[in-house]
Amino acid sequence: MEMKCAIIDKTGKIEDNKLKIKEVELPKISNNEILLKISACGVCRTDLHIIEGDLGKDIKNVIPGHEIVGIVKEMGKEVKDVSIGERVGVAWLYRSCGVCEYCISGRENLCKNKEFTGFSRNGGYSEYVVADSRFIFKIPEGFKDEEAAPLLCSGAIGYRSFKLTNPTPGSTIAIFGFGGSAHLTAQLIKKLGHKVVVVSRNEKHLQLAKDLGADFVFSPKYGDVYTNLVDKNIENAIVFAPSPIPIMNALKVIKPGGRVVVSGIHIEGDINLDYDSQLFHEKMLLSVESYTREDMIEYLKLAFNLGIKPVYKTINLGDVNSALERLKKSEINGVEVIKF
Ligand SMILES: [Zn+2]
Numbered sequence: 290m291e292m293k294c295a296i297i298d299k300t301g302k303i304e305d306n307k308l309k310i311k312e313v314e315l316p317k318i319s320n321n322e323i324l325l326k327i328s329a330c331g332v333c334r335t336d337l338h339i340i341e342g343d344l345g346k347d348i349k350n351v352i353p354g355h356e357i358v359g360i361v362k363e364m365g366k367e368v369k370d371v372s373i374g375e376r377v378g379v380a381w382l383y384r385s386c387g388v389c390e391y392c393i394s395g396r397e398n399l400c401k402n403k404e405f406t407g408f409s410r411n412g413g414y415s416e417y418v419v420a421d422s423r424f425i426f427k428i429p430e431g432f433k434d435e436e437a438a439p440l441l442c443s444g445a446i447g448y449r450s451f452k453l454t455n456p457t458p459g460s461t462i463a464i465f466g467f468g469g470s471a472h473l474t475a476q477l478i479k480k481l482g483h484k485v486v487v488v489s490r491n492e493k494h495l496q497l498a499k500d501l502g503a504d505f506v507f508s509p510k511y512g513d514v515y516t517n518l519v520d521k522n523i524e525n526a527i528v529f530a531p532s533p534i535p536i537m538n539a540l541k542v543i544k545p546g547g548r549v550v551v552s553g554i555h556i557e558g559d560i561n562l563d564y565d566s567q568l569f570h571e572k573m574l575l576s577v578e579s580y581t582r583e584d585m586i587e588y589l590k591l592a593f594n595l596g597i598k599p600v601y602k603t604i605n606l607g608d609v610n611s612a613l614e615r616l617k618k619s620e621i622n623g624v625e626v627i628k629f
């Protein structure tokens with residue numbers, strides 16, 4: 290049997306290096322694995338980084354996509370706690386080793402031997418996908434497939450970023466860049482009782498931020514970020530924009546003792562820090578890597594209880610190349626999700 294997928298032929302800029310839409314053999318499962326018939330898969334910026342070679346140049350014959358919701362069709366012999374016909378989610382962390390220093394200390398997101406969905410393993414730009422049954426997630430019933438898919442990376446990474454800011458209750462958090470992950474994270478932060486300041490160059494993104502309840506929005510096109518934000522009482526910041534300038538601005542505007550958490554898997558360009566204005570006063574700069582299964586379970590519950598939902602548009606598998614181009618040009622408001 291064959292399945293339709295969008296596959297990386299070689300790495301290169303998306304404008305002239307399209308994913309190939311083709312039929313390939315249905316994959317086989319091993320003892321701990323399951324086969325899912327995919328119903329929805331989100332398009333994430335990490336997919337774009339993989340395709341363009343930002344995370345390694347020799348990626349080929351890989352199906353991207355790691356925000357997957359699907360129905361269990363087949364199960365390996367050792368699979369437990371899931372049944373045929375059940376709806377589950379698969380995300381970026383395909384599996385971790387379970388025995389390294391990170392895995393045994395509750396930090397499987399930093400595992401030395403981890404595998405990734407849609408990168409070292411085939412992912413969700415496809416009618417079917419194989420997943421490790423120990424790294425799948427139950428999807429709360431109130432979510433449609435296409436609403437749940439973006440929560441599995443865009444949402445979960447934002448949640449972990451938020452946790453890493455270690456905010457005091459009611460404090461103000463600034464968000465730099467307002468794409469898929471940020472628009473979910475802004476909802477979470479607001480609903481948990483914080484104030485949100487959003488910085489973006491994109492007018493449509495700023496409008497969406499306002500619609501989602503942001504307390505203050507600002508575009509660097511209007512003037513200097515520091516002078517306009519310094520009186521906003523910003524304790525912490527999360528930088529979603531994959532470039533150095535927002536990171537440097539965020540460090541300047543946060544209060545003494547604050548944290549800047551960078552959620553991107555890849556930053557284009559160098560970060561040049563001025564110690565006195567950007568790091569002194571016990572300011573902290575840190576990055577986020579993936580999530581642990583515990584994070585994801587917490588987040589899916591929270592997202593359901595707080596009513597967090599993506600602003601999304603569904604597309605067909607055949608439209609994924611143009612969706613990736615829109616993502617690159619910041620033309621997507623919210624997220625785009627492949628619906629099967
Ligand atoms: Zn490990």
Ligand SMILES: [Zn+2]
Nearest residue numbers: 333335442443
């Ligand atoms: Zn992602």
